Amino acid sequence: MAGRTNGGAEHPPGDYRGAVMIDGKPDIEDVLQAEGIETRRGWGLCPFHEDKHPSFKINRDRQTFHCFSCGAHGDAIDFIQKLHNLDFKNALKYLGMTPGRPPMVDPKQQRKRELLADFEQWRRDKYNDACDFYNDIWHVLRACKDMEEISQHAPMIHQLSQIENEILVLSEGNHAEQYELYSAGI
16 A cells, blocks of 8 residues: 555555544544445445455444454454554554554544534434334234224324334434434434
8 A cells, every 4th residue: 555654654645643532543434434444334344354245343432343254353453453464553653643642632523523422322312212102102002902992092103104214214314314303303
């Protein structure tokens, strides 16, 4: 890979130093993207073995990766070590980090991470609440003995399609669709 060198470790064209996490490590998604690893919804092809189906999973909250085929796992530093066969110190240099020195944390990146974590927590909470409410409605309807009793629950029945849509958006929708729900105060 062409790039500039820094203390024996070659730097990729992307600069990881702008994407520093709270603990000073580069964001795992930014590192993967700069290394040309494409992910979709946290899944991608593992760069450490021949992979035809996505088996490489990243956990944005924990800032880790794991391949369910070959077992490779770790954080951004581990990824660079394994991908480029570097020792820990040279992996830090490769990522633009200075070994033994506390990393500089970009306050804007830190705030962005906090907002994304808050949004993801909101999404998980709303998804769980919507699923619980959906199940509650179905339990009530299953307990009904006849159509007259079911008709008494008509307002709840009318909410089912809206709840199904919310569950779908919260579980499989893109960030724009999810943010639309968030902005609407759902």
